[in-house]
Amino acid sequence: MFCTMPADCLKSSSEIRQWYEEKYYSLSIAGLWLKGGEPNTMSPALFSESEVRFLICRLSTYRDVSASISHALIAQIAQETEGVFTDFAFLPPPKDLKIMIDAKIPLWVGTTTKEPPCAFDVIGISNSFVLEMLNLPKLLLFSGIPLYKSERIDQNTIPLIVLGGANAAVTQTLHGTVNEQGGKNHYGLVDAVFIGEGEYAVKQFLEIVKQGKALGWTKARILKECHGKVDGFYEPDKYEHRYKTIVQNNLSAQELSEIAPKAPYVSCPVKSAIVYDLDQTRTLESGPIWYDPENLGSGSIQISNGCPCFCSFCAESWERKPYRERSLAKLSESMKKAKALQGLDTINLMSFNFNTHTELYPMILSFYREITNVNLKSQRFDLLSTDKFLAEVQRIIGKTTVSCGMEGISERLRRYLHKNLTEDQIYTACEYLFENGMRELKIFLIYTGLENKEDLEEFSRFVESLADLKNLSHCKTRVIFSLTRLYYPPHTPLQFDICKTALEENKKIFIAIENICKVNAMEFRESASHEDTWLMQLLAMGDRRLTPALIRSSIADDFIYYNTVPKQVKKNWKIYLEESGLSENDFFQKKSEERILPWDEIDTGITKHFLWKEYERSINFTEQDYCLGREGIEVNCTGCGACPTATHKKSLTQHTTFPPFLREDIKHVADGKKNQITLRVIAEIDPVLRLIPKRFIGVAIARSLMMALPHITPYYYALSGYIGEFIDGKPAVDFAYGINIYHLSFLSNAITEEALQRETLAGKIAGIQKYCSGFSIHELIPEPTDKSDVKFILYKMQFPPDISESLIEQTLGKYLHDTYVKHTLLKRGGGIIFKVNEKSKKKASVIYARIDASTAGHENGFQLIMLVTQRFDFRSFLAACYGFERRREIIRTKIEALGYYRRKIDLIENKKCVVCNSFIHEDTFAGKSAKENQCLVCSIDAD
Template identity: 30%
Template sequence: MSASTIRAPQIITEAVAADMANPLFEDAQYRILIVRLSPFRDVESSYTHLVLFDETRRALPKAYIDFAFMPNLPHRKALSMENRPWFFGRASNRNAIEFNMLLISCAFSLELLNIPWLLTQSGIPFSRQERLKKEEQPFLFLGGSSAVCSGSLVKIGDNKVIDSIVDAMFFGEGEGRISEIVRIAAEDSKTGLSKPSIIAHIASEVEGFWPCDSSFVCTRALFAQRPAVLTSPIMLNSENADSIKLAITAGCIGHCTFCLEGWDRRPFIEKPVEDLSKSAIMLKRASGASDVELFSYNFNMHKHIIQLIQIFGRYFMHVSMMSQRLDILSKKPEILIAELAAGKRSFTLGIEGISERIRNYYQKGISEKQIWTSIAKILENRAREIKLFFIISGFENGSDLEEFEHFCDRLAHHKIETHSVTRIIVSAGYLVRLPFTPLQFAPLQGDRALMESIASALCNSCKQANLEFRLASSFEDYWMDQLLSLGGTIANDWLQTCPENGFIYDLHVSTRASKSLCAYFEKQSCFSQLLQEKPHTYRPNFYFIESDRHWEMLAALYDQSLDYLNYRNHRNLYTEKQADSSISLEAKKTIEIIEAQQEAKAHFPSILVKISESDALAFSTPAYERTWLLRTLSTLVPNSERGLFYCNLQLPNYGWGSAIPISPTSMVCKSRVGLSGLKYFAIYGPDKTNMKKVMNLAAMALKNARGVGSILNSDSYSGSTAFLEDIEVIQELPKAEVCRLSFCIPANKSRLINEALEEWLYESNLHFTLKKDGTSIIYHTSSVYNTNRALRYIKYKTISTNLCLSLCIGKKANLSLLADILYKKCAIEKTIFRIDGWDLNAIDLDDLGPV
């Protein structure tokens, strides 16, 4: 382990690694690295990498599958100091070049800047031709929601692909296809087939797979049972591990002219309620999560959304939902009531156009009346916050801005009149004309002064109305995104220079990078064409994945948008039926059940358990540890997930928070400190008696596990769930003034252990006596100082190849400091303190047995 690892969140702990079920790296038949191009912090709520893991693991049970993420800034600095590449396997600590295949997920165009870094630092050539000649070079396959905007990875000459930064791309929905890709590649590699032949073989079998070669074409892949639901995701050690997503729909009925998602994931389809109901319990059992997000571009598009809220509410503590269509919200009053009943207090609404004219240009399909009906209802129901999203196209004129100003004023007045406490956040971003949408034909808007003046006018309108305003992205980010997305292959040469120029993407791009790309584009002869409105015959990179008819339809829609923009067509876009304010009896009943569920959850009884957990859990985030315990109980006692909703780590009594850091904020400063052993949890569920029964059954199952025919050896009880050592229901938390801990360090690192311990004692302002007792060394803070609340004693001795230490600490102990000193003096990167017990008083030293 290197010094740089401390700078990074430990995404893959020993417990996570157990669930990943990798063989030894050297023994693996095939090695796959799943690469995310942004820091984990930014992608942890996305589940693309989890889908990739699930697909590859199912296809290749004996492969070594690992994750690489763009490191955060402190981690990048530390890695660079050590001359190590930024992208490496977080489980294996291996360089990307040591894998057979890299599956790169690209979520948006700006992430493309980081791909050349991945290659150059890993010793992987930029040239596909060069890579394909070398068997030892990994395959580089790229997919993700932004694959169609990744033309800059490909180099064109004489209207043909002459080279590429990746070996192949995947367009469309990867579920079912990724497993085929990796299976064919792994099997063909065994037969000694050449790399170009393997790629050609995959292309011949897998829809959506394009080998970055003009002699191939492909079509956009759609998963047969869409939307794909991931019911047993690998659980990574994240701060938000207890919140999980499940897709309820695919695509969108909206087809707004700017929205790539709507066009790329068409057609819209919803998962039947019965399927989702089965998936809900499977997901709860496999994940142990307490919260579920019903994932959809617009969750209220699912016809049975209210029923789904109620079904998922049966199993999960919280059911959350993000974006929803405003028109549906205004037409179906029962949806808002159900959302509020389920505890939703924050609302996100995309209005997009600042005026009716601009909304028509976007073909957003919502009317002013619908906007007001929805917002008014949310404000009246005292939601915590409402976020309104707008997009600045550059076409906004004086009357559009005036309309927006009136909108803000009206909003402010309504807020005052209704005494609403709702926080209103207005967010605006610049319109990127994306390929594969009708607005790909539109002229680009690179006039910074114009765009910023519109943003500033919106900001002023908000300020005057006392509304919060946020600009979602800087002009640099917007313009670079625009040039890369639509400029595509033109940007290939520039993209390759990113590492040498120090251009990266981490939340935003630098002004220097943006200026450099602009200067580069200005030198290209085709730049003026790119800036202008495009003819109907215009096709972006990778146009072959769609049919001619589709392109014609996009062009026709663009023309229609222009008509709306230029008032050539005043046709009302909305067939506004009188909204039916009545709520069906069935919906009312469902809402009553949701309300009853929430009421019950607010008063769930809890029981206390004492558990013993293995060192594999030591560096878990609180959220991960909670999910681990609940899914372990589900494994030990089948069906128990129905009665266990939430759990929470507890400390014996007040005052232990700084000595035993367990809260998410203290996790940051305990990065060298791991805690395992004896812990207490409060577990919440509807029925106390049932929960106690589950715990007793779990304890029995664990006991049996140690007998003959151990379940620990069975398939169903493996991975991280095998790390629960013991569980017992207790009546109350102990009152503890001291905590007994133990930890071991390799004997060969213990040369300066006395110096380290004495520095810690000195820094902690503790006086001590040192004594030798047989083979043990004991530091004792003498009785005169026994009033100290930091440490009573440390005792250690060498056992086999380890130096084993016992500590008896008080509430003022600083374990983080001890871990830091052990790192400094003894090169112990991280220390696992195992909690052996909690007591009211320290045991008399004379009673101490051998350590």
């Protein structure tokens, strides 16, 4: 048996903050994932006065979910409820987990407030996919939260634990009973689940929590009040799962026989929440700008929800029906807001298939006018094959990487997967993409476990012909086939099928498909291992009897899912099953229509009978057309039951799309983008943001400009440069604070020419400053004519107290010696000057250096002043200062950039320095200027 006592974690945010400030450098990505305070997050000052404190928790790491919109959208929705405060918490990265546990830091600490989870009223878990559930027990326990609802429910000091997200309808393995030593029964890793879409449900729930808190209700009362008032509200412990013994092949086994509600006020089944009219809710506009260099400047808006197709394997399709669209008018408003609030130059149009949207063409044209990059995600091959112009449009707007799902390797298998996709359609679509010179085409394939010789032959012929087509088109498109194992999700037709791909690891088929691709000069990738598929399938098909195993995996065997399931973990799970008297066959075998399934108390809108009929069609390799109207194709409603009204049905079956714009229209917009105005921004970064990627500040500057001057928002183009790039982009330079120089580009037109005039801008700096946090704007210079070829940078460095002055003196001396910088050491006022010889200066990496001895004015003891060139290698110098053992501490060095200098081009004046009598060769570019009539070195020396 293992201990399920909650960890004794720190309970005070000031202690947690102090720990963070002392130890950030030992954490992954310099502790940025736990820093908090990103633009568009709430100020921690509001925490204490708020009525409901809501901690939005992820089961994955900050980095893994920074591109996801779900947690940011929950925060946006929650903030629409007055008096609600939101903060975020994430799964710590692998290395940080032990550090935090050893230091008694709750794993799910609020990143901005540094408040422990128990200081909040509600923990809202956003669960995106099945395998993430494996992380829940450990995250709860090592956040100081009792594992079971049965222990928590009467403790008002423990927050309510609710779960929602894309995987919410497949969480049955979290809701089982656990028999602990002493015969006590426990249940409920979470208190309640939100099934379906949260746009209304989250608000309805938070209003009830607010009311309950004000009236002093117990947690049980608050949850009870939610039934019937919160869309998709599901309290799992209010449903009993009963089992019966069955005998098969002389072996007896337990099988789920009944699901019975335990209270009269709960609905059975629970209807999944659906927002039928997307225009009544907002897509993500005010998402935080995460400290993640990869996604800076890029944001997403959801243009539609649900999918009109019926792919038998697609959970999203079956759980999110019917297909709905947000109107262009609403999307335009949101896009403008999102652009300004998040400093965007790229907008991702999120949908299951963008090429089904009625207003796709007008949307592309109008968005492309107002934002630099319009990124279209996910498109269907069949729709692309009937629209040659769409491939051309994608090329014109710069989208040269395309992903499409082919799924089955043959038409027979595509019918099993209900893909409604013929080989001809794939060819035609690929032809259009090749003709338009796409850089990369990624084709997704699914291994179904049903592949036979004929399927492989058909695939071989197809790939060969595709290669010929590519050659004929003379394009250089990189074609990548990505093969994954079929996952049979609950709530889909394939829920009834035998989970062949989990039961068998058929490497031969993988090798055969890989060979076919490679022989034809196509790339091949395998995504997700057999172990990943097996465990994902087990957790999805499993029932409440798996809860003890899930807890054992997380707590006793210490397994945290970080994107991969090791072989040993699969072996462990087989042992758990065996010791529980279960086997994979209990879950992976075929199921009849009558079989009670562990998720039957949830109604996602499609009847079980309809799913069964679809399943029968699949296994007979037949399919019927999907119900979205398309030009020249008559379609019918097949009666899946998802549409709420006859009008909605009609809107799908008689769906039409707006005609495309003229080629010239989009070309005209593309050409107009070539004329740009550059705005140079001299900014000063506060020490608090010193470890943040420099690009982040540039995006935050763009945000503050667009917030303060909304009329220039449509014309902001991109961040085109910053000092990290002027030097060498090396990370060592990247953690300097102080002065930095950013270049932002805007489309050139009458509005920007007027708005971006130097005098106009000078009067706006104070207004822009209101939107800056952690940095200030010193100067805005439109259309700088001077070159930005920075040659020298002046830095001030301060080291942690345990790095001695003599060590720095010695290390710098050695560095200069090793890099052939001839110099003389001079003592002055307790400090040391490294005076670089005149002749050596031309090629030197350090032009001047000085160690100023400790004085009252230096916060951290002594300081090192250095004037360096691009050749100065920060990383190796700092590595030598700290030594190998302490190399992670390099980032504790506080490096302040004081000024940037160029080599003077115009020496006509031939001015000489009044101190050293040599010619003045340097010009101040930004920051601290040289003294009048003095050269730069003498100016610095005189400080």
